[in-house]
Amino acid sequence: MSKSLVRAIQVLDCFLEQPVMTINELAERANMPKTTVFRLAGGLEEAGLLIKDRKTSHDVTYRMSLKFLTYGKHVSEQLEYNKIALRYMKELNEEIDELIHVTIMEGNEAVYVETVNSSKPVRLVVKVGARAPLYAGSAPKLLLSSMTDEELDVYLNEVELKKRSLNTLTDKEKIKEEVEKIRKRGYSISYSENFEATVGMSYPIYNYDGKMVAAIGISIPDIDHTKEREEFLLDKLEKTAWKIWEELGYTD
Missing domain, CATH: 1.10.10.10 (Winged helix-like DNA-binding domain superfamily/Winged helix DNA-binding domain)
Known part of the structure; x- marks a missing residue:
């Protein structure tokens, strides 16, 4: 500094x-x-x-x-949704026993700010504070989808796209196509994009005025993945996201 x-x-x-x-x-x-x-x-x-x-x-x-009031408001909101989300993350974890995480966007990266781990012998562990590029993984891609098209173009021109895992997207046009899919369906899925042999799924966390402030996600080993399991977990995750939205005042 x-x-x-x-x-x-x-x-x-x-x-x-x-x-x-x-x-x-x-x-x-x-x-x-x-x-x-x-x-x-x-x-x-x-x-x-x-x-x-x-x-x-x-x-x-x-x-x-008074600009400091704006900064304080954003910090306050972040603490608020972390506290609210953690309660529901623990409830969901007790029900499905999978890794649950909350991720925020900081600059050109996604940062894992809250995690609740699985107790299974074979499981994915992500530490609080871990970072990932916004183009790799379900939660990072979801956060990326909150950008405007102009912001997305700037990001893709600035960042160096590197393979992190088997299916990491490194083609700009394919990333744009994926972002558009996420926007339309309202959630994100990844298959071995940020971590090898894992499947991730994430829903947005919206604040009271509809702004995406974070992503809540589930990550599982791919050996536990089936289409039926994926649909089951997506349903549970969506219901959990709705509970968080409602507490934060978002009801659209």
Whole structure:
């Protein structure tokens, strides 16, 4: 992390102790040279993180902008759906004894933020914090489908498409076709795309205004897979997703 970024964060931290300050007060509290604080405050103002109030040429103060409310809202929502989802994940796990996971999109990757493991001798284990590219696996592909067509094109032009497993999609047009299929049916399935010898299926988690904030999925070893088992698990997963949607206020 660059020194300028660290110092900018230190400047922002000062406002947690005193909400409104002049440059002199901010420099003293941050223990930095006034010229440095002035430069950092200007950059934070330009980014929309600080508001400058000018009463006179000699009476200028700074305060945090309401943009932080937006950041806080997103963090709050993430904590909310994690907490709600985990309860239903455990219920589903008790019923089917398979790996259940919740995945979010962070940048150009999918991140597994919650998992409930199977107790079966042969099972897939995914650690919280594990990452995957958005083009490989049921949950990552589902998150990818939430992008607009323009965002998808940008992503596919930026990312290096690599084989992670037997059936990983690495052709841009085939990925676009898969995304369109997911959008139409409302869920995602993968067969040995991110992990070898596994089958994954995922449904979206929507918040109150219909935005996809995460994906909830089931992953099983392919030796346990049959078409009947797949349909059974998809039905159970859809019902679980609906319970989470309803608690988050999404009822469409």
